[in-house]
Amino acid sequence: RLEKNNDFEIVKDKNILYLDADKVSYPLTIRKWKKGDWFVPFGMNGKKKVSDYFSDQKFSLFEKEDTWLLCSDKDILWIVGERADNRFRIGNKTQHIITITLED
Numbered sequence: 001r002l003e004k005n006n007d008f009e010i011v012k013d014k015n016i017l018y019l020d021a022d023k024v025s026y027p028l029t030i031r032k033w034k035k036g037d038w039f040v041p042f043g044m045n046g047k048k049k050v051s052d053y054f055s056d057q058k059f060s061l062f063e064k065e066d067t068w069l070l071c072s073d074k075d076i077l078w079i080v081g082e083r084a085d086n087r088f089r090i091g092n093k094t095q096h097i098i099t100i101t102l103e104d
Contacts, residue, residue, distance in 0.1 A: 008097065010090070015103075017070070017078050019088045021096035025073040030080070033069055039076040040086040050079065057082070070100070 010018055037050040054064050070078040078084045081102050090097060 014081055015101060017084055017098075017100040017102075018090050019077060019084075019098040019100070020090055020094045021098045022094070023088050024077070024098060025075075028077070029071045030068050031071060033064070033067060033079075037069065037076060039079070039083075042084045042086045042089060044086055050076070053079065053083065 033050045033054075035051065038047045039050060039053075040047050041053065050069070051064075054067075059067070067082070068080040069076050070080055072088070075087070076085055077088050078100070
C-alpha cells in the first residue's frame with residue numbers, strides 16, 4: 001500500500017495492476033472463473049460476463065480454464081494478466097494505491 005503522490009507513475013503493462021486501496025476489501029483471493037461471474041472492464045461503465053469477455057478476446061478452452069481471477073470479497077478485481085475492473089481504478093480522489101505484479 002503506497003501513498004499517492006506527485007512522483008507516482010503508472011506503467012502500462014497487462015501484468016501490473018494498480019488499485020485504489022480504499023475501495024478494496026481484504027483478504028484478497030485468487031480463483032478460477034465460474035459460470036455467471038461478471039466484472040466492469042476497465043474503461044467501461046457497464047458490467048460484462050467473464051465468459052463474454054473470453055469469447056470477445058477469442059480465448060481457447062485451455063486459456064479459459066487456465067485463467068485466474070483476483071477477487072475482493074465477491075467482486076472480481078482483475079482477470080489476471082488481462083483486464084482490471086473499472087470500479088477499483090485509481091482516480092483523482094485516490095489516496096492509497098495497491099500495486100500487484102504478475103511474474104512468470
